[in-house]
Amino acid sequence: MADSNDYIVIKADEDGVNVIGLTRGTDTRFHHSEKLDKNEMMIAQFTEHTSAIKIRGKATLQTAHGEMRNGE
Numbered sequence: 438m439a440d441s442n443d444y445i446v447i448k449a450d451e452d453g454v455n456v457i458g459l460t461r462g463t464d465t466r467f468h469h470s471e472k473l474d475k476n477e478m479m480i481a482q483f484t485e486h487t488s489a490i491k492i493r494g495k496a497t498l499q500t501a502h503g504e505m506r507n508g509e
């Protein structure tokens with residue numbers, strides 16, 4: 438079952454995948470953008486500062502909710 442401090446795993450399946458962190462609270466804005474090249478991975482959590490994560494590009498994600506592919 439999904440726990441609030443679970444990690445999510447993001448594997449880039451192409452160059453230039455963007456992982457964007459959005460702020461928690463009344464003001465929802467980008468606070469961090471990470472660019473991953475093919476076969477780079479990022480392991481991240483939702484935190485006190487991050488309530489949403491936006492992913493642009495072809496990537497494989499693993500979360501407590503399952504594995505999914507983006508950008509097929």
Ligand code: TRP
Pocket residue numbers: 456457458459469470481482483484485486487490
């Ligand atoms: N400083 C950010 C935070 O603690 C770092 C971060 C955590 C982050 N999870 C993220 C950045 C997900 C981008 C995407 O919230």
